Amino acid sequence: MELVLDIISWIFLVTGCFFCLTGAVGLLRFPDFFSRIHAASITDTLGAGLILIGLMFQSGGWGLVMPKLVLILLFSLLASTTASHAIAKAALKSGLKPEVSSADEPSEGESSSKL
C-alpha cells in the first residue's frame, strides 16, 4: 500500500515540475506580454496544483496535514488566477495592445510588447 501511494505521488510531482518548467520556458521565449503572462499563470495554477496533490499523497493518513494542503490548493488557485487577471487588465488599461497574428498584416506591428 505504501509503495502504491508513493508511486502515485511521484507521478503527480513529476508532472507538476514538468508544467513549472514549461511555464518558465514559456515566460522567457514568448514575444508578447500577454502570452508571457499566460505562461506564468500556468506554473502558478497547474504546476503548483499538481505538486500540492502529490504532497497530499505523501502526507500519510488523514491527520492534520491533509486538510491544510487542500486549503492551500484552493486558496492558491483562487488567488493566482485573480492576480494574473488583475495584471493583464492593468496592462490593457495602460495602453498595451496584444499582438494579433503579426504574420499576415506586418504594417501595424509597432504596437507589440515594449515592456
Added chain:
Amino acid sequence: MALSAEMMLILTMVVPLIAVGGIAAAHKYPNLREAVTITASLILIYLVSSLYGITKAGGVVSVQGAELFSDLALSFRIEPLGMIFSLVAGYLWLVTTIYAIGYMRGHHEKNQTRFYCCFAIAISSAMGIAYADNLFTLFIFYEVLTLSTYPLVTHAGTKEAKNGGRVYLGILLSTSVIFLLLGIISTWYVTGTLDFRAGGIFGEEHRKAAAILLPLFIFGIGKAAIMPFHRWLPSAMVAPTPVSALLHAVAVVKAGVFTVLKVCTYTFGIDLLVSLPTRDFLLYLGCASIILASLVAMRKDNLKARLAYSTVSQLSYITVGALLATGSGALGGAMHIATHAFGKITLFFCAGAIMVASHKTEISQMKGLGKHMPITMTAFFIGSLSIIGLPPCGGTWSKWYLMVGAADTGKWLVMAVLMVSSLLNIAYLLPIPLKAFLSEDGVEKDRSFQLKEAPLPCLIALCFTAFGCLVLFFYPQPLYEIARAFLEASGNYVR
C-alpha cells in the same frame, strides 16, 4: 569702624562689583551714575589705605576662600607688593573717574554705562590679582580682567575698534591660555602646590622643570608686553583716552608686571632664578624690547601711539628688574610700578585733554600749544621728566635702584641698556613740551575758534597726578618702606 581686616580685604573686591550694580541701575540719570562710581572709589581708597595702615603695623591679613578644586582654593593674603599695586589702582581709579566724567561729557561718547560698569569690574579684578595668594586665584582674576577690558577697547563699535579689539583679545587670551595656563598646570603637576611662598616653591630637584617653565611664565604673562607679544598695546589705542589711561597706568599693564615680579620672587625665588640657564636669554630679550620699543616710539607721529610704545619699553624695565634676580633689582622694579603709573597716567591725561580741547592727535600739529594750554603742557613736562627719571620727579629713584641692581650682578650690558634707553626717552618725550612752549608758528593761523584749556575735571585730574609725581620724588619714604618690606617678605637680603 569695627571692620576686621579680613572683611576689608573681601570688601575691596566686592565694593566695585556693588558699584557695577548701582551704575547699571542708575543708567538713566548720568549724574547719579557718576556719583555712585565716585563714592565707590572713595570707599575703596579708604579700605586700601586702612589696610595699608594695618600691614605697615606688621599685621598679617589672609582669607581662605571657597574650595574650588580637589585641594586648590581661592585664597587671598596681603603682602607688600600686592599693597603697592592695590594702592596705585585704588587712588588712580578715583582720578581716572573724575577725568572720565570730563572727557566723556566733553566728547559726548555714547553707551557710557557699559564703560563705567566694565571699568568697575576691571578694578575689582585688579584688586583680586593684587591680593591673590596662589597662582590659581591670580589666573582667574587675570582672565576676568582681560574679558572685562575687551568691551572698553571696542567701545566705539567702528571697524577699527573691532579690529583693535580682536588683536587685543587674540594676543592676550592666546598667551594666557597657551603659555600661562600650561605653566600653572605644569607647576601644579611638578610641585603639587601653587601657593606664593617666600623663597619660591621650586626646590633644587625641580631645577630642570623650572628652567623650562620660566619662559612659559614670562611669555605667558601677555599683559607685561614683552617684545614678541606687545602688539596688543598699540592696537588698543583705538579706545578713548580714559580707557588707555586705565590700560596703561591703572590696571591691565600693572597687573602684567606685578604678576611677573610675583612669579619671579614667590614662585621661582630669587636665588633659584640666578642659576637658571634660560634667565639670561629672557634678560637680553627684555633689554632688546626696551631699546626697540623706544626706537619705534621715536618714529611715531601720533601722540598716543608714541606713549603706547614708551609704555612697552618702561614695562620691560620692570621685567628686567625682576629677572636681574637681586634685591635692589626687585626693589627698583616694585618702585617703578608706582612711579611709572603716575608718570604715564599724567601723559595720557594730557593727550586726552589736548584731543578734547584742540582735536589734535599728531605731535607735529602741537607746536606752540603751550600758550593756550599752559597747565596741560606743564603737567606733560612733569610727567615726561618722571618717565625719563630726572630728579624733580619720582622716576629717578626707581631707575636709580634698577641701575644699582644691574651693577650688583655685574652685567654691564644691562647697565648700558638702561643708560641708552633713558637717553632715548629724552629724545622722544621732551621735544613735545619744549616745542609747545618755545616755537611760535603753526597754531593761530589755521584755528578759527578761540583755543581754550581742557574741561575743568580733566585739569583737576591732571594736576593731581602731576603733583603725585613730584611727591614721589620729594617724599619717597613710604613707597621705599613698602618695597623693602616686599624684599624681606620674599626672603632676599637687601644691600
Added chain:
Amino acid sequence: MNILGLYNYWIVVVLMLIGFYIVIAHENLIKKLVGLSIFQTSVFFFYISMGKITGATAPILDEKYELYSNPLPHVLILTAIVVGIATTALGLALVVRIQEAYGSIEERDIQEQDAHDQLECQLEAYGPSSMEISDEQEQDE
C-alpha cells in the same frame, strides 16, 4: 584548516558589500533604502546561519526530535526585521516629504537646490559689494 565550512559567512559578506555599495554609490533616495534593507537582510543571514546545526530541526519541542537549532538568534532576528521595516517606513515617509519639498528625489538635484539657498543667505549676509572686504568666505559644503 578546512575553510570550506565557512562558505555561508562569505555569502553574507558578499550580500553585505552589495547592500553597502548601493547605499553609498547610488543617488536615488529610494534605491538607498532598498540597499539599506539588503544590507540588513545580510545581517539576518549571518545570525541565522550562526544558529544552525546540521541535521537539527526547527526549535519547536516535539517528542520525535531531540536535536534542535539554537532559538536565540531567531529571536534576535525577529527584532532586527521589525527594526528594519520601521526604518524603511520612516525613510519612505521622508522621501515622500522630500519629493514634495524639492520636487525630486535625486541627491544631486537636492544638493544643487541646497547650495543655491546657501548662496542666497551668504549674499544677504555680506552683500555682493562687501564680499571681498570681509575675511575670505568659501562654501563649507
Added chain:
Amino acid sequence: MTTHLPILQVIIPLLAAPFCIFLRIPRLVGIFAILVSAAAFLVSCGLLQQVITAGTISYKLGGWPAPWGIEYRIDILNVYLLLLVSAMSTIVLVAAQTSIKKELPEDRHVFFYTSFLLCLTGLLGILATADAFNVFVFLEISALSTYTMIALGTDRRALTASYQYLIMGTIGATFIIIGVGLMYMMTGTLNMYDLAERLPEVNTSRTVLSAFGFFIVGVCLKLALFPLHLWLPNAYAFAPSIATAFLAATATKVAVYLLIRLVFSIFGIEFVVTVLPMQEIFMVLGLAGIFAASVSAIYQLNIKRLFAYSSVAQIGYMILGLAIGTKLGLVATLVHMFNHALMKAAVFLAIGGAVYRIHSAQLIHFAGLGRKMPLTMAAIVIGGLSLIGVPLTVGFVSKWYLVLALLENGWWPVAILVLMSSLLAVMYVWRTVEWIYFTPPRINIDDVTEAPLSQLIPIWILVLANIYFGLNTSLTVGLSKMAAESLYGIFGGVL
C-alpha cells in the same frame, strides 16, 4: 518599591509616550511630559542614593537570571549619566512649552512631545541596560525618534538632514549589531559582564578583533567622531531648537558612555591598548576633529551650525581624554561630558529663545540683539565663555583636568595643541559676540523684546549651573573619580 527603581527609570517615560496619544490636547501633553521627565529625574536621584550606599544594583527582568534573561546593572557610571540625561530633558521640556509654538504647526505638538519622550526612553534604556542586544534595540528607539524630531524642523533642509542622519545612523546601528553578533558567536552570551569574563580566553582570535572594530566604528558613527560627523551639523542646524538643545546635551554623551562601557567594561583596557593602537588612533582622530570642526565653525553663517560644529570639536576633547588611557584621563572625559551638556544646553536654549523672537537662525539677523534681548544674549556669551574654558566656568574645570591628565601621561605636545584649539573656540565665539553686540541691526528688531519667561528660567538655571559647577566641583569630579575607580577597579587599570 525601591527595589524596582532601575526598571522604573525606563518604564515611566516608556509608558508615558503612548499615553500622550490618548491625551490629545497639546498643552496637556506638554505638562504631562514635564511631569514624566521630572519623575524620571527623581528616580535617578533615588538610584544615585542607592548606588552610593549599596554599590552596584542588579535587576533581573522577567525574573530570569543574568545570561539567560536581560539584566539591568546600575553602577556609578550609569547613575552619573542617568542623572545628567533626565535633568537635561526636564529643563529642556520646561523651555519647550512656548518654544515649539513658533517652530511647529499646532497639530504636530503632540507628536513632537511623544517623539521627545520616546527619545528619552531610548537614551535611558541604553544607559541602564547590561545586555548588548538590548542596547541595540533602545539605540534604535532613540535614533528613530531623533529622525522624527529633526524632520519636524521648519526649514525644508531639515528633511534631507534627517534622511542623511537616518542612512548613516542605520549603518552605524547595523555595524553595532554585527559587532554584537560576532561577540555572541565567539562567547555564546549577550550579557555585558558575562562577555567580559568569557572574552579574555578568545580575545586572540581575529573574529573578536573585527567584532571590536565593528563596534567601535558603529559607536563612533553615533558619536560623530571626526571622520564620521557629517550628519551632525545639518541635523542640529535645521532641527527645532528644542530638539537641538536636547540632542546636543545628551545624545552624543550616551554614545561616549557606550564607548567607555565597551573599552573599559567589556574588552578591558589592556586588550584595547595592546592589541590595537587605539590610543594613537583616538588621539589623532580627537585632535583632527577638534581642529577641523573648530576651523569650519568659524566660517558658519547659521548660528546653530556654528555651535553644532563646536559640539563635534568638544567631542574630540572627550575622545582625547579616553585616548590617554589613565584613570585621570577617564575622569577628564567624564567631567567634560557633564560640563559639555550644561554648556551646549544653555547655548542652544538661548538660541531657541532668540529664534522664538526673530524666527531665523542666521548669524547676521542676530546683529544688535544685545540691546534688545540682554538676558538671552548674556546666556549665549557665558555659554561661549564656558566653551572657551575661561576660569569660573565649567569649561575651565574640564580643560584643567584634561591638560593635567595629558601632562601626567607625558603627552605635553598634545596639551599645547589642546590649549591652542581653545583659541579657535575664542575666534568663533567672539565672531558671534561681535555680531550680537558691536554691529548695528540688519533687520528691524525694534519691537523685539526679551524671550518669554518660561524659556528664560531654564536658560538661566543652566547658566547658573554652568557657573556653580565651575566653582564647586564636588559633585561632578567626585562622581567621575568614583566611576573611574569602579571601571579601573575591575581590571586594575594601566595606571
Added chain:
Amino acid sequence: MSDLFAVVMLSGIYSLISASLFLDLDAVDVAFTEASVGAGISTLLMLASLKLVSRYQKKTRYKPILAFFVVVTTGAMLIYGTLDMPHFGTADAPVHTHVAPRYLNESMGEIGVPNVVTSVLASYRGYDTLGETLVIFTAGIGVMALLMVSKQTKQESKKLIPADMQQQIILRIVAKMMIPLILMFALYVQFHGDYGPGGGFQAGVIFAAGIILYTMLFGLSTSQEVFKATTIELFTAAGVLLYGGVGVVCMLLGGNFLDYDFLKHDPVHGQHLGILLVELGVGITVASVMMIIFFKFTWRTVKHKYKK
C-alpha cells in the same frame, strides 16, 4: 535599472527568496516574518510611496570610486573576521554550548510552550520584544507626524470616489471572499504562536494586509467608516500600553518587571497567560501601525489628487 517599479518588485522577490532560505536554515518563525513583513508590507509601502514619487530615475553618473574603496575595506575587515569563526552547522560552537541549552531543556518545564522561539521571545527576553514594539510605535508616530493631513482635505476627499476601482468587478468579488479568510488566518496565527511558527508580528502584518487590500479595492473613504484613522492611532498606543501594563501588573503582584510567574497561582499557567497577552499587545500595535502608515500614504495621494 532606471525603472524604480522594477527595483521595488525585485526587492520583494529578494525578500521572498530569503524567507525560503531562512526556512531551510530551520528558522521557521523568522521565515514567516520575513515573508510577511519583508515581501509583503515593505514592497507595499514602497509601491505606495512610488505612486507619490517620480517613477523613473534620472540617469545620473554616480561616484563609484569612494564607495568602492569604503566597501572593499569593510569587506576586508569582515573576511578577516570570518577566518576564526566556528564552521557552519557544527554542534560544539560556543553559541550552542553556553546560553542556548537552558532554553531548549528547561523551557518546557518552566514555560510549557513547545515553540521555544516564542517562549524566549515573550518570556526570557520579553523586554527586548517590548523595546521592539516601541520601535514599531516610534515608526508609526514618525510617519504620522511627517505625513499629517489637515481636516478639510479629509472632508473634501469624501466626495471623491475612486473611479478606477469601480469596474474591477472580478477583483472586488474575489476580494469579498478572500478578506474574511485573511483576517481569520491572522487571528489563527496570533494565537497559534505557542505551538507552531507565528506570533504577534506575523499576525499583525497579515491583519493589516487584509485591511489594506480592502482599502485599496473599496476606496479609502469607505474603509474609513470601519477603521477611523483616529481610533487606529489610539490602538497603536493601546498595544504598547497593554504590553507594558502586563509587565507592571507582574511588578504589583510581587515579581520583577515582566515576570509572568506571579500572574496566576501556578507559574506555568502564569507564563501561558503572560505570553498570550503580550503577543496580543504586539499584534495590536503592529497591525494598527501598518494600517496607519498605509492610510497616511493614501491620504497623501488623495491630497495630491484633490489639489490638482
